[in-house]
Amino acid sequence: LTLLVSASGVEVGGALFGRAFRAEAVRPFAGSAGSLEAALERHYHRALSVTLAGFAGIAVLITAVALRALPEARTPDVWSTLILGDLGYACLAVGLLNALVLFETRRPWAVVHALTSALVINLVSGYVLSHAFGSFHAVDGLLLGAGYFSIRTRMDVRQALKRPDYACALG
Secondary structure: OOOHHHHHHHHHHHHHHHHHHHHHHOOOOOOHHHHHHHHHHHHHHHHHHHHHHHHHHHHHHHHHHHHOOOOHOHHHHHHHHHHHHHHHHHHHHHHHHHHHHHHHHOHHHHHHHHHHHHHHHHHHHHHHHHHOOHHHHHHHHHHHHHHHHHHHHHHHHHHHHHHHHHHHHHH
């Protein structure tokens, strides 16, 4: 539920970056592509801040409502699942923002490769961990897969923003 509701923060962050990217692409720069790279990094970090702030606010709100509505569910297993699930979905939200940035910078195959690998990591590790240690550990697979997705796409975003002229030329 947290990811579903907080997806709006991902969309807002992606839209902010997209608008800023298009505005920077048409603005003349006196100097090297490094100044364009720095400007786009600032826009990316702003979009990331919006995404994470939105996710954190929604996560706290949903946790408070769930704890109030389900007081009998306050077991250590439920708490660890909730915390690890929210961390996993926060990583997924970051990865999805990164995916929007990669789409904007004309690198869709980087997203496809990262998402495919992350899905395999999620499924395999979730299956193995839940069968080895109990069903509450299926969420560990989510955390591993989403963590990989966010890290891999961040590396791809960093590479894309080092050569913003490439995306601008394609756009």
